[in-house]
Amino acid sequence: MTGTRPRVVIVGGGFGGLHAARALRRAACDVVVVDRRNHHLFQPLLYQVATASLSPAQIAAPIRKVLSRQRNVEVLLAEAESVDAERRVLHLRDGRVPYDYLVLAPGVTHSYFGRDDWAARAPGLKTIEDATEIRRRFLLAFEAAEREADEPARRAVLTFVVVGAGPTGVEMAGAVAEIARRGLVRDFRRIDTSSARVVLVEHGDRVLGSFPPDLSARARRDLERLGVTVITGAKVTAIDASGVEYTPAGAPPVRLEAGNILWAAGVRGLPLCASLGAPLDRAGRVLVNPDLSVPGRPEVFVIGDAASISDARSARQVPGVCPAAMQMGRHAGRIIRDEIRRGPGAPRPAFRYTNKGELATIGRARAVGVIGWGIGWHLKGFVAWALWALVHITYLIGFRSRILVMIDWMWSYLFFERGARLITGDSTVPLRHARQAEPSADRGAGPPPAGTTGLGGT
Numbered sequence: 148m149t150g151t152r153p154r155v156v157i158v159g160g161g162f163g164g165l166h167a168a169r170a171l172r173r174a175a176c177d178v179v180v181v182d183r184r185n186h187h188l189f190q191p192l193l194y195q196v197a198t199a200s201l202s203p204a205q206i207a208a209p210i211r212k213v214l215s216r217q218r219n220v221e222v223l224l225a226e227a228e229s230v231d232a233e234r235r236v237l238h239l240r241d242g243r244v245p246y247d248y249l250v251l252a253p254g255v256t257h258s259y260f261g262r263d264d265w266a267a268r269a270p271g272l273k274t275i276e277d278a279t280e281i282r283r284r285f286l287l288a289f290e291a292a293e294r295e296a297d298e299p300a301r302r303a304v305l306t307f308v309v310v311g312a313g314p315t316g317v318e319m320a321g322a323v324a325e326i327a328r329r330g331l332v333r334d335f336r337r338i339d340t341s342s343a344r345v346v347l348v349e350h351g352d353r354v355l356g357s358f359p360p361d362l363s364a365r366a367r368r369d370l371e372r373l374g375v376t377v378i379t380g381a382k383v384t385a386i387d388a389s390g391v392e393y394t395p396a397g398a399p400p401v402r403l404e405a406g407n408i409l410w411a412a413g414v415r416g417l418p419l420c421a422s423l424g425a426p427l428d429r430a431g432r433v434l435v436n437p438d439l440s441v442p443g444r445p446e447v448f449v450i451g452d453a454a455s456i457s458d459a460r461s462a463r464q465v466p467g468v469c470p471a472a473m474q475m476g477r478h479a480g481r482i483i484r485d486e487i488r489r490g491p492g493a494p495r496p497a498f499r500y501t502n503k504g505e506l507a508t509i510g511r512a513r514a515v516g517v518i519g520w521g522i523g524w525h526l527k528g529f530v531a532w533a534l535w536a537l538v539h540i541t542y543l544i545g546f547r548s549r550i551l552v553m554i555d556w557m558w559s560y561l562f563f564e565r566g567a568r569l570i571t572g573d574s575t576v577p578l579r580h581a582r583q584a585e586p587s588a589d590r591g592a593g594p595p596p597a598g599t600t601g602l603g604g605t
């Protein structure tokens with residue numbers, strides 16, 4: 148043992164890690180929660196930060212604060228690098244922490260399917276930094292279009308391509324289209340923001356592939372009503388500085404000039420988990436035992452998105468969603484608590500996933516969803532959206548965040564306004580041909596005479 152009381156080290160203060168820590172609140176052990184960020188992040192609402200609806204602090208809460216009342220928990224702001232499972236030591240970038248039990252809940256990262264060079268052009272959405280960078284690019288695109296003299300260049304700047312039509316891709320595409328068509332139209336003088344083109348490219352044959360086909364069809368229809376061009380059965384084969392190339396099955400590649408590309412297409416496990424030396428699935432997630440422990444290492448658990456497991460009841464792969472991470476956290480925490488209390492040796496229960504359902508929103512007041520718990524009702528339209536809003540408010544951490552988010556949502560619902568339209572970081576407007584600075588009140592006025600430049604060049 149590491150000390151007089153067993154030490155349980157948890158990596159990750161996301162949904163899995165926090166729920167594992169909470170399950171240990173009455174256990175006679177010391178709990179150390181290690182996270183490289185100081186905040187717990189509500190990832191399901193990240194796209195609303197990326198599209199300027201919410202500000203970062205509304206969807207994040209300091210981990211230290213969340214766990215402040217739990218006396219047996221210590222929080223370390225540190226990056227975990229590897230696990231020495233033989234010696235039972237977690238190596239940090241700047242130190243080491245011995246453990247008696249280890250719970251790894253570090254989540255996953257984006258997968259570019261071997262094309263990591265695409266990351267700079269097509270950022271994914273996982274952290275606050277990702278969201279504010281996407282927001283910067285998104286808002287700058289309209290600023291650039293306002294000052295761009297060249298018509299094809301302006302069209303390209305106002306073309307947004309979202310790669311991957313899972314819930315995140317669908318939510319992003321719907322939100323971008325809606326803001327361009329309703330939220331920004333009055334704020335620009337020279338461009339018609341509603342002319343922005345939003346293209347959603349999906350490799351599978353339908354959007355929201357994990358949802359039942361009727362809901363996929365409804366989501367596609369809702370997206371198209373918002374003006375999104377939906378392309379399914381097409382693989383993105385190139386991404387470069389000026390756009391995207393996609394290849395529909397059995398057809399030649401198609402080129403799209405696009406100023407903004409967002410990646411929502413895949414995830415992969417982190418090197419930290421690979422350092423365990425345990426078997427991994429194709430996406431690099433750890434193939435865990437039915438009790439969520441690592442094969443041959445009963446004192447090490449992997450939970451949440453980082454774990455690959457089939458549900459003991461349905462034999463289906465447990466999805467990478469918040470309820471699954473929370474349930475896994477509680478499951479691992481309770482096993483550890485019981486073993487600390489009674490000693491090891493008793494058979495451990497297998498993890499059973501309670502599927503509460505799935506919801507995805509498509510712009511203002513539209514969503515699709517399935518109610519879980521074996522009920523299987525399909526919901527569409529406003530009812531699904533209202534349930535989506537309720538569920539997201541409920542799972543947000545912090546009373547203040549819930550109230551503020553509710554007020555912001557009501558405001559945007561009524562007035563189509565986005566409250567967090569801040570360009571942070573580099574706000575250089577990317578221009579090919581800068582428009583003259585002479586006054587023009589005409590929205591959509593044509594480009595100035597050929598050969599003119601202005602406002603300080605390109």
Ligand SMILES: Cc1cc2nc3c(=O)[nH]c(=O)nc-3n(C[C@H](O)[C@H](O)[C@H](O)COP(=O)(O)OP(=O)(O)OC[C@H]3O[C@@H](n4cnc5c(N)ncnc54)[C@H](O)[C@@H]3O)c2cc1C
Nearest residue numbers: 159161162163182183190191227253254451452467468469
């Ligand atoms: C854009 C987006 C939208 C989503 N929408 C939904 C949705 O609508 N509904 C739903 O149910 N799920 C949704 N999900 C999935 C859901 O967010 C995840 O399933 C859930 O967050 C997984 O929880 P976790 O604890 O496994 O990992 P995470 O929540 O990712 O937490 C991992 C934590 O580990 C920390 N960490 C990682 N590596 C290290 C390291 N080396 N050292 C120290 N700390 C580390 C991270 O900083 C983070 O705090 C969405 C995800 C994304 C990205």
